[in-house]
Amino acid sequence: MASANSTERRGTIRTGGRSARVRAAVYEATLLEMRQRGYAALSIEDIAVRAGVHKTTIYRRWGTKDTLLAAAMGDLVEARVPVPDTGAIETDLRAYARLIVDVLTSDAGAILVAVLFSDAARAPEIAEVKRNHFAERQRLAAPLVERAIQRGELPADTDPHELIALMAAPIYYRLLVTGEPIDHAVGDRAALAALAAAPAVRPGR
Structure with missing residues (x-):
């Protein structure tokens, strides 16, 4: 079972530049898709389209929608x-x-x-x-x-x-x-x- 910290280590690289921009875009797209469509209809393909990235980028970094959603939520609740x-x-x-x-x-x-x-x-x-x-x-x-x-x-x-x-x-x-x-x-x-x-x-x- 991946913890929130291990999810973050696997799913993101906390650096500046393109990596940070991709992460932010994917997290925002994930949360917006979740709010609008709900969990059952949430898909990596739709998230990729909204974020403007290729779906293989998401699969490579996060693997599954649950891992991605957990990482995006972890980022949100840090506030x-x-x-x-x-x-x-x-x-x-x-x-x-x-x-x-x-x-x-x-x-x-x-x-x-x-x-x-x-x-x-x-x-x-x-x-x-x-x-x-x-x-x-x-x-x-x-x-x-x-x-x-x-x-x-x-x-x-x-x-x-x-x-x-x-x-x-x-x-x-x-x-x-x-x-x-x-x-x-x-x-x-x-x-x-x-x-x-x-x-x-x-x-x-």
Whole structure:
């Protein structure tokens, strides 16, 4: 099974010039084809046409559409969502929830959802990208809760991962389950609900 890192090593050469331009064009074409056609209809031939390269170039570098899609997604999810540091847990959570909404409603976010929450995620390469993406998001957001614990705003044994997941859950529920629109008001409510439930987000609870 290829990891995201091994996929990158096999699928790309991080140099400038033509190699970088080809990689960028192929990644962009892959993500656009995925968004417009869906995973089942995604083909290397169509990607090659959109990218303006020969299909043998893609087969030689990436081998399969799953390996290529995983590499393109790995490149997309490298973008960091800044973790707020406003000095108070309530405003931190609200700001972070709004950032999640902004990402999910952006063009890049639409592609992210189209790939990570579709049949594409059944492919081992894509499943690994999905696991790594959300694990990294949790890791980066943990200091938001840890700082609140240090300030005495939250109990010392508050689980950072659980609290962040509790905040994000209503946003993803509306987006993926009910299909309702998400906006900053939704993010604010999710943040306040998570903060209200914070005393229960502790070991053994």
